[in-house]
Amino acid sequence: xxxxxxxxxxxxxxxxxxxxxxxxxxxxxxxxxxxxxxxxxxxxxxxxxxxxxxxxxxxxxxxxxxxxxxxxxxxxxxxxxxxxxxxxxxxxxxxxxxxxxxxxxxxxxxxxxxxxxxxxxxxxxxxxxxxxxxxx
Amino acid sequence: xxxxxxxxxxxxxxxxxxxxxxxxxxxxxxxxxxxxxxxxxxxxxxxxxxxxxxxxxxxxxxxxxxxxxxxxxxxxxxxxxxxxxxxxxxxxxxxxxxxxxxxxxxxxxxxxxxxxxxxx
Amino acid sequence: xxxxxxxxxxxxxxxxxxxxxxxxxxxxxxxxxxxxxxxxxxxxxxxxxxxxxxxxxxxxxxxxxxxxxxxxxxxxxxxxxxxxxxxxxxxxxxxxxxxxxxxxxxxxxxx
Numbered sequence: 001x002x003x004x005x006x007x008x009x010x011x012x013x014x015x016x017x018x019x020x021x022x023x024x025x026x027x028x029x030x031x032x033x034x035x036x037x038x039x040x041x042x043x044x045x046x047x048x049x050x051x052x053x054x055x056x057x058x059x060x061x062x063x064x065x066x067x068x069x070x071x072x073x074x075x076x077x078x079x080x081x082x083x084x085x086x087x088x089x090x091x092x093x094x095x096x097x098x099x100x101x102x103x104x105x106x107x108x109x110x111x112x113x114x115x116x117x118x119x120x121x122x123x124x125x126x127x128x129x130x131x132x133x134x135x136x
Numbered sequence: 137x138x139x140x141x142x143x144x145x146x147x148x149x150x151x152x153x154x155x156x157x158x159x160x161x162x163x164x165x166x167x168x169x170x171x172x173x174x175x176x177x178x179x180x181x182x183x184x185x186x187x188x189x190x191x192x193x194x195x196x197x198x199x200x201x202x203x204x205x206x207x208x209x210x211x212x213x214x215x216x217x218x219x220x221x222x223x224x225x226x227x228x229x230x231x232x233x234x235x236x237x238x239x240x241x242x243x244x245x246x247x248x249x250x251x252x253x254x255x256x
Numbered sequence: 257x258x259x260x261x262x263x264x265x266x267x268x269x270x271x272x273x274x275x276x277x278x279x280x281x282x283x284x285x286x287x288x289x290x291x292x293x294x295x296x297x298x299x300x301x302x303x304x305x306x307x308x309x310x311x312x313x314x315x316x317x318x319x320x321x322x323x324x325x326x327x328x329x330x331x332x333x334x335x336x337x338x339x340x341x342x343x344x345x346x347x348x349x350x351x352x353x354x355x356x357x358x359x360x361x362x363x364x365x366x367x
Contacts, residue, residue, distance in 0.1 A: 001358060009358055014254070016156070023297045027265055027350070034351040040358060048152050117163040124169060125138055129357050129364060130252040131263065135153065136145060136367045145273075177273055222272065239276070243283035246365070247260065253365045 001039045008041040012127035015050035017134030019066035024134030025053050029069035031131065032078055042078040043123050044070075046112075050134065051086045054112045067109060074111040081123065084114040139170040141250040144179035148199040149190065154182050157256035158202040165209045172249060173206065174242060175234075176216040180223060183215050185231040200231060207233050216242050259290040261357055263366040264299035274311055277367050285318045294353050295324040295343075299367075300332060306340050316342045325349035 001009050013032055019025040028044070035042050046053055058067035074080055084103065087093055092105045093114075103114055113119075124130065142161050148154045157173070164171045175183045187200040207213055215230060217238045227236050237245070246253060262281055268274035281291040293315060295302055303324050306313040312322050323344045329336060336345055346352050357364050 011354065011358065016153070016256075024265065027297055030350045031354060034348070035354045035358075038351070038354055040354065048156050117160060118167065120160055121164045121167045121169060124140060124164060124252060125167075127252065129362070130254070131357065131364055132254050132366045133265070135157075136255040136266075177270075177276055216276075219272075219276075239279060240283065243280045246280050247284055247287065247289070247363070250363055250365075253363060255365060255367060 008039065009128040010041040010043060010126055011035045012043045012045065012123050012130040013133065014045045014047055014130065014135065015053065015133045016048045018049040018052040019058070020060060020063055022134065025050070025066045026064045026069075028131075028133040029064075029066065029073060032073050033069075033076075036073065036076045036078060042073070043127065044073065044078055044080045045120055045123055046080070046082045046086075047120070047135075048083070048086055051082050051090060051092065054080070054082055054109045055092075056107055056109055070109060071111075074109070080109075080112050081115050081119055082108070082112050083120070084116050087114060137168065137170050139172075139249045139251045140164060141172050141174060141246055141253045143174040143176055143246075143253065143255045144182050145177045145255060147178045147181035148187075149194065149196050153256040154179075154199050155197060155202065157254070158199060158206055160254075161211055162202065162206045162209055165206065165211045170249075171206075172212045172214060172245065173203075174214050174216065174245070176219050176242065180215055180219045180225060183213070183230045183234050184225070185229065203231055203234075214242060214245065258361040259292070259359065259363070260284040261353070261362060261364045262291070262293045263353065263364060264293060264295050264302055265297045266299060266367065267301050268367075278311060278315060280365065281315055281320055282318060285315075285320055291315070291320040292356060293320060293322045294349060294356075295322065295328075296349055296353075297325070297328055300324045300328045300334060303329070303339060303343050304334065312343075313340075316340070323349065323352065
C-alpha cells in the first residue's frame with residue numbers, strides 16, 4: 001500500500017514472548033504475512049524472550065512452526081530485527097567478527113539482523129503503525 | 137516529533153516487562169522521541185520510591201533508578217489514581233516527579249498523545 | 257486521532273484490568289471517535305456471556321464495533337449461532353485488521 005508521499009507504508013510488529021508457550025508469535029507472523037500480501041513494508045522486532053523465535057532447526061511436532069514462518073516472512077521482504085543484548089543474555093552470540101564488526105550467531109536464522117536498542121527506536125520512528133504482541 | 141505512550145501494567149522484577157519498557161523508553165527519549173510512561177493496574181508498584189539495592193538483594197537492576205533516569209532525560213511518568221487508591225498506595229510513597237492523574241485524564245492522554253501505544 | 261483499535265488476544269486477568277482495557281474505548285466513543293475491537297486467538301472468549309451494560313456488551317451499546325476471528329471461535333467450540341448478533345465474525349481477521357490499522361488517524365492498542 002503506497003501512501004500519498006509515494007512511499008510504502010510501514011507496519012512495525014514487536015514480539016515480546018517466546019514461541020509455543022502461547023499464540024502471540026503465531027498471531028504476529030500471520031498479521032505480518034497479510035500485511036506483506038497487501039503491499040505494506042513490514043518490520044519485525046524480536047525483544048526479550050521473543051528472540052527464541054529465531055533459533056534454527058525448530059521442529060514442533062503439531063504446532064505452527066515459527067522458524068519456518070519467519071523464514072517465509074524474510075523471503076517475502078520483511079525485515080526482522082533481534083535485540084542484541086537479549087540475544088547475548090540468552091546465549092545466542094558465539095563470536096564477534098572483528099573484520100565486519102558484527103556478532104555472529106550460528107544458531108540464529110541467517111536473515112535476522114541483530115541491533116541495539118537504538119535499532120528499536122529507529123524502527124519506532126519509521127513506522128506508520130506499530131503493534132505489540134505478547135508484551136501485556 | 138513522534139509521541140509514544142508506554143503503559144506499564146506489571147509490578148517490577150517478576151517479569152522482564154518493566155525493565156524492557158523503561159530501557160526502550162529512555163533510549164527513545166534520548167533519541168528525540170516524546171515518551172510518556174503510564175503506570176496503571178499492578179504497574180503502579182513501579183512508581184514506589186525506596187527500592188533497597190535490588191541489584192545486591194535480588195540480582196536485578198533497580199527499576200526505580202530507571203524511572204529516575206528516564207525522567208532526568210525528559211520523559212514524563214503518569215500514575216493512574218484509581219489504581220493507587222485500590223492498592224492503598226499514597227502519593228507520598230511515589231518517586232518525586234511522578235504525576236497522578238484520574239482514569240479519565242489517563243485515557244485522554246492515550247487518545248491525544250499516543251501516536252504509538254505500547255503496553256508492557 | 258479519530259479511530260481507536262483494540263486488539264485483544266487474551267482474557268483479562270481481573271475485573272479491574274477488563275475495565276481499564278475497555279476504558280479507552282468508552283472514552284473514544286464519548287468523544288465522538290470510532291472504536292473497533294478485534295478479538296483474536298484466546299481473545300475471542302471475551303465474546304461469551306455478554307451483558308448489556310458490561311464489557312463488550314457495553315461497547316456494543318455505546319456504538320463500538322466488535323469483530324471476532326472465525327477460526328479461533330470454531331477451534332474453541334464457540335457456537336456461531338449463539339453469538340451476539342452484533343459481533344461480526346470474520347474469516348480473515350488478521351487481514352482485516354491490517355487494512356483497518358493502516359487507515360489514516362488510527363491508533364492501535366494490543367493486549
